[in-house]
Amino acid sequence: MLLPRDWQAKLRLRLAFPLTSVQLCLLAVVAGVAAALLILLFRLTIIGIQSFYLDRTDDFAGIAAEYRWILPFAAAVLISLMVMLIGMAHYRLGIAYVIHRVKTRYGVLPFRNTCYQFFGGIIALSSGFSVGREGPSVHLGAYAAGQLGHYLQLPYNSIRILAGCGIAAAISASFNTPLAAVIFVMEVVLREYRIHVFIPVMLSAVVGALLSRGVFGIGNDLAALQITSISGWHLPYLVLCGVAIGAAAYGFNQSIYWLLKFSKNWHLAIKLLVAAALTAAVGHVIPQALGAETGAIFYSVTASDQFWLLLSILLAKFLLTVVAVGLAVPGGAVGPVFGIGILIGTIMSMLPAWLADAPEFAGTYGALGMAGFMAATLHAPLAALVAVMELSYNPDIIVPAMLVIICAYVTTVQLFKNKSIFVLQLELQQLPYKLAPADDVLQKVGVLAMLDKNYLLLHNASEQDIQAVLDQKEPQQLLLVQSAEGLDWLDYDLTTAMTEQTALKRDTVQRLDHQATMADVHAVLDEQKGGLVAIYDPQQPGALLGIIRWEQVRALLTKENNLI
Template structure:
C-alpha cells in the first residue's frame, strides 16, 4: 500500500511537466508510453468483451458463431432475448445515450477530442455483447473501436492531459481495440489513420503503432495466433484471371452501392419509430431468416466457414449472400448495436466465392475459391467504407499470404472507382453522420490549432493587479515594460473576473488618455489553441487566461495572446 501511495505522489509531482511536454505536437517518449498504456486498457476491455460473448454462446452453440448448431427453438428465441436485453440497457442508461459505434467515435474525435461518455460506452459494451451473443448480423469491430476510444480517453481524463494529446491517445486506444479484435495490428493503424482520424502525422503514427502492438500481443496471450481467414486457401492466380478481376471489382462496387443505399434507406424509413419497436422488428426478421438460413446469423465467422466448406454449392452460397445481406441491413439499420466491418467481411467473402464459380467452370475445379473470397472481402470493404488502404492491409494480414497483394490491389481500385464515380456512393460512416447531423469536419485553421495545447504557448509577460482604483491602474500601466500586459483581477458574482487594461490611444480627452478594459476569457490547461481561436476570433485582439487548477484556489498560469494564434497559423501553415 505504501508503494502505491508513494508512486502516486511521484506521479502528481511529475504531471505538470508531463502535461507541458504533451502540449507540443511532436513525438515524445512520454506520449508513446501513455499510448501503450491506453492501448493496454483498451485491449483488456476488448478481451473482456470477446470473452463475455464466448461465455454466453457456449451455453447453446456447439461451435463459436455457428448458429446452425443451436436447437431450432433456441435459435428462434435468441434474437428476441437479445433485443429485450439491448432495449433494457438503453432504457436504464437513457435513450439519448444510444449513439454508438464508429460514426459516433469519429464525431467525438472531431468535436470533443475523442472524450467518450460513460453511459454510451456502457450501452456499447453490454448491448454489443447481447447483440453478438444472440445471433444478430453485426460485427465486433464497432464496439471494439468505441471501447478502445473510451479506455484511452479515460487515461487522459484521469491525468488531466492536454486535449491534443488525449486525441492522440484515443487513436491509440482504437488501434489497440481493432488489433485486439482481429489480431491485425498493421491494419488497425491504417484504419485509424484512414477512416477515424483521417490524417497522417508522424507524431500521431508512432504512439498509435505502439498501441496496436500492445493490443495484438495481449490478445495473442489470451486467444492465440489464429486468424479467421487462415482457413482460406490462397493460391497464385494465373495472368488470364486479371481481366476477369476487373469485372469482379465492378460487380463488387455495385454491391457496395446497393448495401450503402439500402442501409440508409432503412435508417431513414424507421428513424421516428421507438427504439423498442425497431429492436423487436429486427429480432423478428432475424429469427425468421435464421430459421431458414441459420448460417447467415452472427458475425462473419460462420459465413467464412461455410464458404470454405462448400465453395461450389451455388444454392447455399446464394442463400447465404442474400440472407447475410438482409440480416445485416435490418440489424444495423434498425439500431442493433454492433459494427459493420465484420458483416462486410462475411458478405464479401461469400460474394467472392460466388465470383470464383466462373473460372472454376473453365478449370473444372475450385482451387481459387479462397483467393476470390478474400478479394471479395477486400473490395467490398474498400467500396463501402472508402478505406482502400485499410482493406488491402487487412487482407494481407488476415490471409498471411503475399500472393494476394497484386490481385487485391486491382480489385480494390476497381471496386472503389466504380462505387465513387459511377454509383456516387459515399463512405457509409459519413452517410450515417450526415443523417444524424453529427459534425465531423472542422476548418483547416481549427484542425491545425487542435494539435497544439495552450501549455505550449503560455506567455508570462504580464503584471497581475488586484482590484484597484484608476490612479493605481495608471501607475501600474506606466511602469510596464514595452511587451508587458496589465491583467486586472476583480471579484464578480460567479467568481474572479479578469480584464486586460490599457490606455485607449484612439481617444483624446482633456484630462488625459482614457482606460480601456478588455474582458479576458478563462480556459483550463487541457485546452488547445483551437479554443483560444474560437474565443478571440470575433475581436481578434486580447488574450485568454489559463487557470492553474492544481492549486487550491485557481490562479493564472499564464496568458495566450491573439497574436500567438496569428503567428502559429501564418508561420506554420499559412492559413490566416
C-alpha cells in the first residue's frame, strides 16, 4: 500500500460517510488522470492505426474499395479470436453493462471485460464499423477509477463515486465536453444529483478535459459546424422537426432492440461476421457512412446542399449503426447518434434555407438535430442540451435546442412509449439496473461510518466465564465469543426466564468486509429483521473492527433525509 496503515484507516473512515471531503476530491483527481490517460492511449492508438491507410481520420471514402471489404472482415476475425482467448463469459461491455455494474457491484468491472473492450474497441473503430468511442470510454474510465479504489481497499460507497468520476473524465477526454460529461454521469449512469457526488465527478471531468486539450487542442468534433442565430419564424418549424426526430429515435431504438432480440442466441463470431458483411456491402456503395460520427459531420458541412447525398448517407449510417450495435460490435452508439442527428438536422435545414434563400442555417440545424436525437434515443435531455452548448460554443443555440429537445423527447416517450437504448439493452440481457428504495439509501453509507463498539469480546471462553460476564456487563452491551468455529453472540434465553433453569442463547454472527456498505448489512439481516454482523479487515483477519446491529439499519432508513 502507498499509505501507512493508520492513514489508510482514517481515509476509509472519512470516505464511508456520504459527505463531500478533500480526500474524495484528491482521489477524484487521481482517478480522473488514470481514466483520461487510458482514453488518450485508446484514441491515439486508433488514430495511429488509421494513419497507415486513411488520409483523414475516420474518412473511409478515400481508400480503395477492396480495403472497405477487407477491413470489417479482418476486424471480425480478430475480435472473434480475442473473445476465444478471453472467454465467452466476458464479452459483456458498453454503457448498459457499466450502468448495471454501478447499480449492483458499485462500479467494479472485471479485468477480462475491460481488456476485450479496450482492444475490441480499437479494432472495431479502426476498421470502419459504425460505432462510437464513448462506449469503450465509459467502460475504461469506470475500470481505471474502480481499480484505484480497489487497490486502496476503500469503502464501496466511495468506489461507486470514483467509478462515476472515471466515467466523467473518460467522456471529457474523449469529446472535450467536461460539463456534458458530468451531466451524462449524473443523468444516465448514476441517476442521481447529490452534492457529495457532484463535486468529485465535476473535478474529474475538468482533469479529463485538461489532459485531452493538452494532446488534441481545444477543438472538438462539431467545430466545423457554423452556428448562426435564427429568428422567431423558425420556431414553429423546429417543433415539427422535434416531432420528426422523436419518431426517428423510436425507429432507431426499436430496430436495435429487434436485432438484439433476433440474434440473441447466435454465437458471437456469427454476429460479427454478419455485421462485417453488411458493413462492407453498404460501405462499398456509400463509404461516407463508415466509421463513427466524424465522417457524417464532415459531409454535413461540405455538402450541406446536396439532398440526395446526405439522405443516402443518413439511411446508410442508420442501418450500419443498427447492425453494429445490434450485433454486439465492441463500441458505443452515442457517436453514431451524433452523426445521425447532425445529418437529420442538416437535411431539415434545406426547407428554411430555400424559403429564405440563405444556406447558412445548415450548421445550426445540424447541431439542433444532434441534440434532439441524442435526447430522444438516450433519454438524456439535459446532457444533450449541455453537449450542444459546449460543442457549438454559441449561446444562441440554447433556446432553439431546448425547443427541439423537448418536442423530440415528449414525442418519443409520450406518443411512442420509447425507452432509452441502454434500458432496452439491460432488459433484453436481464441485467438488473434498479435498486429498491432502501438499498438506494443504504448503498451510500459505508459500514465503517456506523461501527458499534459497545460489546465485550471473549476468546474460547467457558460457560462459567460467559455467565460471569453476562451478569456483570452493562444492559446495552453485547457479549461476543470468538472460537475456532467463528464468532457467536451470546445472551440469556428469555424464553426460560420463568423457569428455574437458566439457558444461554447462542447466535452465529456473519462477517462482512470493511469495504461493505449498509446495503450489504441490510441484505444479510433483512430476512430475520434483527441480529448483527461483524466487520473485519481482510488484512487483519483476527481483529474485529466493530459490529452493525439491525437497529442501526432501521434508524438510518428512518433518518435518511438527515443523513443523505
